[in-house]
Amino acid sequence: MGLFGFGTRNKAIGGVTYPSSGVLDNGVIWQHKTHPRRTKLALVIMPSGDVEIRTPVGVTSQQAEAFLTEHSTWAKQKSATVARHHADDQIRFFSETVALRVGRGPTHYSSGVITSPDEAHLARFLRSELSSMIAQRWDVWLPIIETWDVPQPTWTLRKMRSRWGSCSADGRIRFSTMLVHQAIEQIDYVIVHELCHLKEMNHSPAYWRLVESMMPDWRQRRARLAGR
Numbered sequence: 001m002g003l004f005g006f007g008t009r010n011k012a013i014g015g016v017t018y019p020s021s022g023v024l025d026n027g028v029i030w031q032h033k034t035h036p037r038r039t040k041l042a043l044v045i046m047p048s049g050d051v052e053i054r055t056p057v058g059v060t061s062q063q064a065e066a067f068l069t070e071h072s073t074w075a076k077q078k079s080a081t082v083a084r085h086h087a088d089d090q091i092r093f094f095s096e097t098v099a100l101r102v103g104r105g106p107t108h109y110s111s112g113v114i115t116s117p118d119e120a121h122l123a124r125f126l127r128s129e130l131s132s133m134i135a136q137r138w139d140v141w142l143p144i145i146e147t148w149d150v151p152q153p154t155w156t157l158r159k160m161r162s163r164w165g166s167c168s169a170d171g172r173i174r175f176s177t178m179l180v181h182q183a184i185e186q187i188d189y190v191i192v193h194e195l196c197h198l199k200e201m202n203h204s205p206a207y208w209r210l211v212e213s214m215m216p217d218w219r220q221r222r223a224r225l226a227g228r
Contacts (some may be wrong), residue, residue, distance in 0.1 A: 003091060028049060030075075032061050033052055033056060035056070040056070041055045041059065042054050047118060049102065053065075093129075094115065094180065094183070094184065095182060099114070100122070102115075102117065105117070107125035127157060129180060130179055133184070133187065138155060142195070145195055155175060157174070157175055160174070161178065164176050164190045167201070171198060175190065175194075191196075196214065
C-alpha cells in the first residue's frame with residue numbers, strides 16, 4: 001500500500017505493485033503524472049488541495065512516491081493553506097451569500113455551500129441554475145402579453161455586464177448571466193421590464209405606465225437591483 005494510504009491505480013514494477021495515486025495520512029489525495037517534456041520531479045498543489053507528483057517519462061511510481069515522502073511535510077502544509085484560502089471564498093447565489101469550496105465531482109449546492117472542481121464548472125453550474133430559474137419565472141409572467149399584438153418572444157442568456165436584459169423588435173429577449181446573483185424579485189422585474197418592451201420599444205412615459213400596471217412596485221425592485 002505504501003506510506004500514504006491506498007492506491008487507486010497501480011503499476012507493476014519489478015514484480016511489485018506500486019500505486020500511481022493514493023491518499024496522504026491527512027486525507028489529501030495525490031497522483032503521479034508524467035510528461036514527455038518534463039526534466040525534473042516536482043510537487044504541484046492543485047486548487048482542490050490535491051497533490052500532483054509531476055515527473056519525466058520513465059520515473060516509476062515507486063520513485064515518485066519516494067519523492068513525495070521526502071517532501072510530505074511541505075505538501076501537507078501547502079495543501080492546507082490552499083484549502084483555507086478557498087474556504088474564505090464567497091458568492092451571491094440568488095441574493096444569498098454562500099461559501100465556495102473546491103471539491104471533486106459535479107458542481108453542487110448544499111447547506112449554504114457550492115462545491116465545484118474549478119471555475120469553468122462553477123460558471124456552467126451557475127448558468128444552468130439561472131436558466132432553470134428564469135424558465136420558471138418566465139412561465140409566471142408571460143401571460144401578461146396575451147392580449148398584446150406583439151411577436152411571441154423567446155429568451156436566451158448572455159454575458160452582459162452593462163445591462164440586465166435586452167429586447168429586440170422581433171421578440172428576442174436576452175438576460176444577463178449576472179442575474180444569478182440577484183433575488184427572485186429583481187429577476188421578475190427584469191423579465192417584466194423586457195416583456196413590456198415588446199409593446200413599447202422605448203422608455204417613454206407610456207412604457208413606464210405599462211410597467212407600473214403590471215408591477216406596481218417596480219421602482220423598489222429596480223432600486224434594489226441597482227444596489228440602492
